[in-house]
Amino acid sequence: VVRVLLDLLALGAPGLAYVAWVALGGGFAEMVEQLTGGVPAYGERLLGLWLADPEVLTKAPVRELGFFAVIAVVLLAVRLPGDRLGAAGRVASWLLVLAGAAAVVWTVVDGRFTGSSRWADVLWWIVAVSVPVNAAVARKVPWAGLLVLATGFMTSLSWGNDTPTLLTGTLALTALLLLSHVVPPRPRLARRWVTATAGLTAVAVCGWVVVARHDQAAYLDLGHDRLTADLGDVSPAMSGIRTNPSTYAYVRQIRDCLDRFPAPRTAVLPDNAFAYPAFGLTNPFPLEWPLPLEIVGDAPQRMLAKSDELNREGGYLVLFQTVPSRLLATGGPVPAEVPADTPVFTYLGLERAIQARLTGRVVTCGSFVGKYAP
Structure with missing residues (x-):
């Protein structure tokens, strides 16, 4: 004790x-x-994978979960009696385990190694089904499987990437191991080098597919072959980072604005948190990236109070983007200039409130509008 x-x-x-x-x-x-x-993140999309839209159970890759669940129930019925079913039970067990393994593999194939398809969620649920099946047959709790399940849940606790994609390999292997421990013992037919070769081949194939998918579906950007601009031309801090021409033009406009309107304190709102380390800026506001889920409690009041402080002290440049970040990710057009009355991009209206509160001179620069008090 x-x-x-x-x-x-x-x-x-x-x-x-x-x-x-x-x-x-x-x-x-x-x-x-x-x-x-604050607004909590408790894995609601993972736990309620099919609750919002039950039709996903008939679509890839979620349909494999239903297939696996049926296999698990039948496998449980076959294995609980032990060896009383004889050779027929052993053969049925192996066939069911192979079918379950096929469901795991097909989930990976259907998921196409992309986060948007929620294939990682399906693998997590497959492990969630495998754990009680393994525990019932083996008559002991598979603590390692429960640990993987808990880790997968924790990796989904995010406001953005709320899916255990980073743990998909472990989830798939855990499901296969839990299944393999359910079947009756069998003689070793394969040599170790055969097993090792098969494992290395699987790793190599998966690695090649991941690289290919990464090149085709960069995060919030175009395919690898269309990332033709190096942001190192804009700032040495971003050297080696390639992007599409639209995003390059957008970041270049930020650099031009900083050159045209120098100020000791600069903010670029809302989706430009990268600008502060990339250009060595001093952000006067308490939040660098005012996402909706960050605007909690007295956050709006503190942001507006800082605006009043800037009005009193001067020495600031606050830029507001008019081009949504999602448009940049698709390579959409970035205007060379915009009128001063162009609506700014905002999530909850906070940026417009800050724009209205600031009393500095109205400026425009590329696709940005701003308030400037040197």
Whole structure:
């Protein structure tokens, strides 16, 4: 008991130290408000994979989950009696396990190694089905499988990439291992070098497919062959980063704006957090990337209060983008100039409120509009 208490104390020590430090500094109430005022990410898309649209159960790659679940139920019925079914039971077990393995492989194929198809979610659910089947047949809890399942859930706790894509290889292998431990023991027919060769071949093929898919579907950009512009021409900090001509023109416009309207404090709102390290800017606002889920509690008031402070002190340039980031990702057009009254891109209207609150001179630069007080 004492050892368990000591372990629990060691586990909670960092959190307790943090709370104590904040409380000693007089910020306990603010800490509670911030922690309870945010919008949580609890894996709702993963846990409710088919709840919002049950029709996905008939479409790739989610349909493999239903196929695997049926196989798991039948396999459980065959294996629970043990060896009482004799040779027929052993043959049926192997056929069912091979069918389950085929479902796992086909999930990977149907997913095309892309996050948008939710194939990683399907693999997570396949493991979730495999764990109780393995536990029921083996009569012991597969703790390693549960650990993989928990890790997959944790990797899906995101506002953006809310899917365990980074763990797909582990999920697939875990499902196959859990299935393989369900079948009756069999004599070793293959030599070790055959098994090793098959494993290396599978890794090589998957690696080649991943590279090919990466080249075709870059994150928020065009295919590899259309990334013809090097952002190192705009800023040495981005040297070697290739992108499409539209995004290049957009980033180049930011650089031109900074040259035309120098200021000790500069903000580029909303989707331009990269600009601060890339161009060495000092952002005057408390948020560098005001995403909707970041605008919680008193965040809007603090952003607007900073606008009032900038009005009093001067020395700022605040640029507002008029071209949505999603348009840049598709290589859409970036205007060379826009009128001063062009609507700015915003998520919740905060950028428009900041634009209206600032009293600096209205400026335009490329596709950006802004407020400037040197």
